[in-house]
Amino acid sequence: MAKKRNIIVGQSGGPTAVINSSLAGVYKNAIERGFDKVYGMLHGIQGLLDEQYIDLSTQIHSELDIELLKRTPSAFLGSCRYKLPEIHEDKAIYEKIFEILNKLDIYAFIYIGGNDSMDTIKKLSDYAILTGQTQKFLGVPKTIDNDLALTDHTPGFGSAAKYIGASTKEVIRDALGLTYKKNMITIMEIMGRNAGWLTGATALAKSEDCDGPDLIYLPEVPFDVEKFLAKVKDLLNKKASIVIAVSEGIKLADGRYVCELGSVGDYVDAFGHKQLQGTATYLANFLAAECGCKTRAVELSTLQRSASHMASRVDIDEAFMVGGAAVKAADEGDTGKMVVIDRVSDDPYMAATGIYDVHRIANEEKLVPREWMNKDATNVTKDFVDYIKPLIQGDYQPIMVNGMPRHLVLNMKKGRKK
Structure with a gap:
């Protein structure tokens, strides 16, 4: 019997209005690429350590659910701020994580997050290489702070x-x-x-x-x-x-x-x-x-x-795009990498995905260049505004029910594993 190819995905750090669009991109692309199951960690790596996860097919049943998920703020799966120790400090934690991944026949581990989340991807991929594990580890960028290195900007x-x-x-x-x-x-x-x-x-x-x-x-x-x-x-x-x-x-x-x-x-x-x-x-x-x-x-x-009711269409579409790109990269054998957004053109605005070694991204911060502030640093320049303007374009109207936006909510009675 052929070994199953399953994916597990988690969300980490502060949420954004479009973090779930990346989750939708992971799920939809994984199913289209023929992966057997897509598991979701509840509250990121911290929840996984407690064997808290769900089969996402118990939550997402239709294209409408995908569209609702793309419009749902906060972390659908729940988030965490959990720092993995260095490998030499506590190997037992890594052994436990990989025991769970192997039990679930995980082919690829995808983490949606910012700087600290990429630190998690770096450590897990390093441990896999050191110990001969075969899982692929991919990071999906997410942060409203826009401070991840090597990507033109971050979804959210x-x-x-x-x-x-x-x-x-x-x-x-x-x-x-x-x-x-x-x-x-x-x-x-x-x-x-x-x-x-x-x-x-x-x-x-x-x-x-x-x-x-x-x-x-x-x-x-x-x-x-x-x-x-x-x-x-x-x-x-x-x-x-x-x-x-x-x-x-x-x-x-x-x-x-x-x-x-x-x-x-x-x-x-x-x-x-x-x-x-x-x-x-x-x-x-x-x-x-x-x-x-x-x-x-x-x-x-x-x-x-x-504020998902004010989400940018460019942002939601790009968040979905990077989620799908992570699945594609894992399917093609990449590991220890983060998907990035490359700006191809300003006018008209166009962007594409790229991929970089997570070691070049984890724990690095991208700051606003000094030349994008005025002389006494009491305002920003036209170059700063021109950089942002394409990213706020377009609307993604909420699906309204009785005058209020409808969201996709995790049903804890269905599909929960422990």
Whole structure:
């Protein structure tokens, strides 16, 4: 009897509006290529270690389910932030993982995620090579932060940028309507620990009917509180309403996060990342005291990554494309690789998939180039905006039921394995 060829797929890290489109791409292409089963890890590698997985054919029954999945935000299978130890530190964990993979006749392991997820792919593929295992390990890029190396951009970023640009425009419009005979400063806090791609996306609000944000601060350049205050005071002499966009990860020259100047918790995740929140609130309170005018903080928080009703069609299509490309690469014998998006043309915009060794990608961060910021790093340039604009194009209308978007939801009563 021929050995079965099964695929297992998981999702890891912070979700995006299109992460499930990549899952749909993996599933559909695996079935079309004749794989026997497609398993889904529940809560990524951490769930797999507890033998939590499902047969995806028990959840996806039709093309309509595929379309619903592509439009469903968050991680359909559940996510995790779990750092695998180095192989020499704990071989038992790797032995357990491969015991489960062998039991399930897994041919290919596909992980949808960002930097930390590619670290998982790197370690598992290295262990397989060291121990003579035959499974293929492929990474599918996903992160709203757009900070993965060697890919032009990451699925999830375009939709988050579209939502942020539209929300910024609406916040600016709202602020303008509230500033009769009084000044007001609005500070928008955007996700981004070390990379300012999302914060820069607030510049998309600038158009014929909107001036865009007055100041934009990215985390790539140290933040100077005194220069910031001088800029704001100068602006207050010229206009009544000021809207400022700041990254949650902006730091002082001494390395402290601005949010640490206020009251912030000490939560640290498995990868040593400190929880960042409160940057806008701290700066709004600071400016209220220094400038004596009304201030407010707007924190978009999880809305940036879950607003599937504002997803970009380009983004959803590319997320689906990279999921399928990972299956194709595995089928052709690739392992220890991540699928990337290559920009073929700007006008008209065209992109294709490529594939790179995950060792060149894992734990590397792609930052906004300094030349894509203005001289004093208080805004982004036309090159930055031109880079983003193609990624936010097109809409992917939700499937509406009784006036609300319908999503595909995991049915835990069907197909669960343990």
